[in-house]
Amino acid sequence: MGRTYIENLDKHIGKDVTIHGWVYNKRSSGKIKFILVRDGTGLLQCVMVRAVLPEEVFETFGKLTQESSLKVTGTVKEEPRAPGGFELEVKEVEIINIAQDYPITPKEHGVEFLMDRRHLWLRSTRQHAIMRVRHHIIKSIRDYFDANGFVLIDSPILTPNAVEGTTTLFETEYFDLGKAFLTQSGQLYGEAAAMAHGKIYCFGPTFRAEKSKTRRHLTEFWMVEPEVAFNDLNDNMDLAEDFLEYIVSSTLEHKAKELKTLERNTTYLEKVKKPLPRITYDEAVEILRKKGIDFEWGGDLGGTDETVISEQFDKPVMVHRYPAQVKAFYMKRDPENEKLALALDVLAPEGYGEIIGGSQREDDYDTLVERIKEHDLPMEPFDWYLDLRKYGSVPHAGFGLGIERTVSWICGLDHVRETVPFPRMIYRNTP
Amino acid sequence: MGRTYIENLDKHIGKDVTIHGWVYNKRSSGKIKFILVRDGTGLLQCVMVRAVLPEEVFETFGKLTQESSLKVTGTVKEEPRAPGGFELEVKEVEIINIAQDYPITPKEHGVEFLMDRRHLWLRSTRQHAIMRVRHHIIKSIRDYFDANGFVLIDSPILTPNAVEGTTTLFETEYFDLGKAFLTQSGQLYGEAAAMAHGKIYCFGPTFRAEKSKTRRHLTEFWMVEPEVAFNDLNDNMDLAEDFLEYIVSSTLEHKAKELKTLERNTTYLEKVKKPLPRITYDEAVEILRKKGIDFEWGGDLGGTDETVISEQFDKPVMVHRYPAQVKAFYMKRDPENEKLALALDVLAPEGYGEIIGGSQREDDYDTLVERIKEHDLPMEPFDWYLDLRKYGSVPHAGFGLGIERTVSWICGLDHVRETVPFPRMIYRNTP
Numbered sequence: 001m002g003r004t005y006i007e008n009l010d011k012h013i014g015k016d017v018t019i020h021g022w023v024y025n026k027r028s029s030g031k032i033k034f035i036l037v038r039d040g041t042g043l044l045q046c047v048m049v050r051a052v053l054p055e056e057v058f059e060t061f062g063k064l065t066q067e068s069s070l071k072v073t074g075t076v077k078e079e080p081r082a083p084g085g086f087e088l089e090v091k092e093v094e095i096i097n098i099a100q101d102y103p104i105t106p107k108e109h110g111v112e113f114l115m116d117r118r119h120l121w122l123r124s125t126r127q128h129a130i131m132r133v134r135h136h137i138i139k140s141i142r143d144y145f146d147a148n149g150f151v152l153i154d155s156p157i158l159t160p161n162a163v164e165g166t167t168t169l170f171e172t173e174y175f176d177l178g179k180a181f182l183t184q185s186g187q188l189y190g191e192a193a194a195m196a197h198g199k200i201y202c203f204g205p206t207f208r209a210e211k212s213k214t215r216r217h218l219t220e221f222w223m224v225e226p227e228v229a230f231n232d233l234n235d236n237m238d239l240a241e242d243f244l245e246y247i248v249s250s251t252l253e254h255k256a257k258e259l260k261t262l263e264r265n266t267t268y269l270e271k272v273k274k275p276l277p278r279i280t281y282d283e284a285v286e287i288l289r290k291k292g293i294d295f296e297w298g299g300d301l302g303g304t305d306e307t308v309i310s311e312q313f314d315k316p317v318m319v320h321r322y323p324a325q326v327k328a329f330y331m332k333r334d335p336e337n338e339k340l341a342l343a344l345d346v347l348a349p350e351g352y353g354e355i356i357g358g359s360q361r362e363d364d365y366d367t368l369v370e371r372i373k374e375h376d377l378p379m380e381p382f383d384w385y386l387d388l389r390k391y392g393s394v395p396h397a398g399f400g401l402g403i404e405r406t407v408s409w410i411c412g413l414d415h416v417r418e419t420v421p422f423p424r425m426i427y428r429n430t431p
Numbered sequence: 432m433g434r435t436y437i438e439n440l441d442k443h444i445g446k447d448v449t450i451h452g453w454v455y456n457k458r459s460s461g462k463i464k465f466i467l468v469r470d471g472t473g474l475l476q477c478v479m480v481r482a483v484l485p486e487e488v489f490e491t492f493g494k495l496t497q498e499s500s501l502k503v504t505g506t507v508k509e510e511p512r513a514p515g516g517f518e519l520e521v522k523e524v525e526i527i528n529i530a531q532d533y534p535i536t537p538k539e540h541g542v543e544f545l546m547d548r549r550h551l552w553l554r555s556t557r558q559h560a561i562m563r564v565r566h567h568i569i570k571s572i573r574d575y576f577d578a579n580g581f582v583l584i585d586s587p588i589l590t591p592n593a594v595e596g597t598t599t600l601f602e603t604e605y606f607d608l609g610k611a612f613l614t615q616s617g618q619l620y621g622e623a624a625a626m627a628h629g630k631i632y633c634f635g636p637t638f639r640a641e642k643s644k645t646r647r648h649l650t651e652f653w654m655v656e657p658e659v660a661f662n663d664l665n666d667n668m669d670l671a672e673d674f675l676e677y678i679v680s681s682t683l684e685h686k687a688k689e690l691k692t693l694e695r696n697t698t699y700l701e702k703v704k705k706p707l708p709r710i711t712y713d714e715a716v717e718i719l720r721k722k723g724i725d726f727e728w729g730g731d732l733g734g735t736d737e738t739v740i741s742e743q744f745d746k747p748v749m750v751h752r753y754p755a756q757v758k759a760f761y762m763k764r765d766p767e768n769e770k771l772a773l774a775l776d777v778l779a780p781e782g783y784g785e786i787i788g789g790s791q792r793e794d795d796y797d798t799l800v801e802r803i804k805e806h807d808l809p810m811e812p813f814d815w816y817l818d819l820r821k822y823g824s825v826p827h828a829g830f831g832l833g834i835e836r837t838v839s840w841i842c843g844l845d846h847v848r849e850t851v852p853f854p855r856m857i858y859r860n861t862p
Binding site for chain 2: 003005007020022023039040041067068069096097099100102117119120122123127128131132134135138139142146149151152153154155156157158159160170171172173174175176177180182189192193194195196197198199204205207209211219220222229230363384385387388389390391392393394420421422424426427428429430431
């Protein structure tokens with residue numbers, strides 16, 4: 001008999017099917033035995049009744065251990081009390097492989113113990129749900145941009161220059177061309193592509209060799225970065241809020257079961273609807289001071305500052321127009337106040353901090369040359385980037401959204417390490 | 432007036448719109464001037480008539496150079512002879528930036544000249560079309576797996592071990608943990624995830640520090656790798672052909688315009704329908720010998736061999752059951768002939784060579800340990816991988832499809848370097 005997936009059982013009620021899977025749990029109640037089987041798409045309670053089963057089939061129950069693999073054949077019954085709403089009346093069991101002493105038991109384990117066994121931990125219900133939410137968030141991001149006329153541009157991972165210093169860069173030898181560096185952002189390449197396609201997005205892994213050991217840092221993380229020719233800061237904010245509303249509402253709609261498994265209270269997520277509040281950096285500073293924080297104008301917002309600000313709102317809040325001195329050289333200055341950069345950060349509620357960072361870009365050739373000098377950066381690596389201002393320069397803007405922080409926020413997790421299949425941190429690059 | 436994209440002009444016939452874009456070309460015909468404007472979504476012929484335009488608007492024509500940026504306002508008319516089928520009767524022109532001496536002119540340029548200016552070359556019609564086809568191929572791949580219940584698993588880029596030697600690996604220092612290496616494949620991680628989710632796919636950049644300077648090699652390329660628990664070699668072939676049919680037919684359907692721009696003869700692409708021919712390695716050797724090639728049984732198929740074999744078919748051909756000695760340690764042997772690995776390669780027609788490589792995986796613990804020893808590989812880095820055979824091992828299979836080779840094939844290109852926005856080759860890592 002062919003293979004049926006647990007997620008499709010509603011099409012097989014009253015029929016015989018064969019499930020290929022693994023033992024998630026089992027329990028015995030006298031003459032009835034229950035095997036909880038997982039097949040990657042769901043959990044299914046398989047019921048073995050002594051009275052109706054040949055002895056040799058009934059006895060397989062005793063051999064089965066947690067995570068043993070098997071094929072189990074039986075009749076699908078509706079059973080509202082069972083996980084998933086169905087039950088299998090077992091007729092046959094074929095054992096494929098008996099797992100001896102599976103290390104991850106239903107008891108509590110330490111995080112390092114589990115992280116060392118990440119290849120197995122992924123099978124656990126919570127981790128399973130997180131990966132499915134992650135997948136949906138990524139899918140909804142791509143769907144959003146694809147449906148809105150953006151062209152995917154895969155920016156390079158290996159980049160030739162360490163323009164902002166090598167301290168947070170991973171480097172590698174690149175044949176006879178000297179060193180190459182793992183990208184920290186596809187933005188500069190995305191700007192070139194936006195001049196070719198109008199609206200583009202980069203979406204790939206990015207790297208920071210940062211010695212930050214916090215709940216929000218990974219050394220390898222995925223980032224999506226839209227860039228739009230002719231967009232200004234306001235357009236950029238319009239795009240960011242429309243985009244966030246879409247991905248959050250799509251995930252709430254399609255991954256309700258997984259969010260329930262994660263016991264996520266979705267009250268705040270349901271409020272992620274346009275318009276999102278927009279405050280200036282000056283107003284953010286005002287909030288901090290009212291809360292008794294002695295914050296000096298001109299500094300960047302730290303993690304605690306972000307939490308305090310975001311706590312004033314029940315939705316993600318967009319903070320714009322930061323002091324230029326704390327922002328990157330490529331950001332355009334506010335024509336109404338040269339001290340400000342047309343930057344945008346979006347802070348997630350519930351203390352999750354910055355999930356989006358972006359800006360309108362400097363599009364004037366001479367000004368950009370000036371900025372590069374002011375930041376003590378070498379000019380030559382930017383030759384090609386400056387070309388974009390030489391040949392048909394236009395106003396343009398974009399932002400980056402960190403996938404792992406977004407998954408962490410939407411799933412309601414304490415630490416980004418569980419948002420990615422095999423996390424990389426300063427003290428971990430295995431398995 | 433708000434911005435209208437050229438691709439949406441069919442909704443604005445007879446109305447006034449403003450297009451934001453760049454001068455692609457211009458020509459003059461006495462009292463009528465034509466500006467060909469591109470905005471990333473299409474090309475639009477903008478017509479300036481001296482008799483109806485104020486002098487100062489008409490005179491902007493003289494100032495406009497190739498790739499100058501502008502906003503042009505006018506009335507949309509249907510015009511079957513114009514590119515895209517529409518024309519704009521110009522009323523106003525706002526120059527944003529005048530491009531001086533744009534280096535890529537309509538005349539012929541050498542490839543290195545163009546590659547040095549890749550950030551600008553992307554604006555050319557052919558490159559523009561290739562990137563859009565690439566985007567659609569990637570989208571169709573993700574759509575296929577998403578619609579068929581596969582879960583996306585982003586495998587890590589930074590991996591801890593150089594298990595098969597360091598000669599083709601890029602390496603980097605990883606804090607206090609020694610060296611890390613850029614991934615060559617997500618497969619081993621994908622296998623772990625398949626045991627958690629049943630059906631998964633990895634999709635990300637992979638790296639080969641190979642000194643191959645051929646038309647088919649990049650040092651950085653994207654690969655999609657599905658992996659399915661309980662699949663055997665035949666299931667793997669069924670999946671590969673179903674998948675290929677989908678992505679090719681979807682691209683033909685949705686990117687017909689771009690393929691026409693590329694002057695792609697789609698005769699062979701239209702034949703990519705199930706079933707695809709399946710031949711054994713033995714049969715492939717037979718074909719080579721009949722063609723007079725002195726091929727010794729047991730060797731791997733080279734590029735020329737692949738071309739000769741694929742030329743015998745008008746569809747992609749699946750070659751299976753290779754000599755185990757030329758294939759990776761993790762491939763399962765054919766139970767009917769221990770000398771053969773249950774491997775699968777798919778060769779594209781028209782000389783494009785291997786686009787898919789895959790296999791059923793060895794799922795027996797002791798056999799896999801044996802293989803690791805036979806290949807002189809260290810055991811410890813595979814501890815976690817061996818765990819998958821210890822705890823509920825099941826038959827499983829998967830394959831990898833190289834994106835750039837697939838784009839090259841579908842677009843009908845001579846060289847993979849044009850299939851990716853910013854290609855990386857042994858002699859190039861810029862811009």
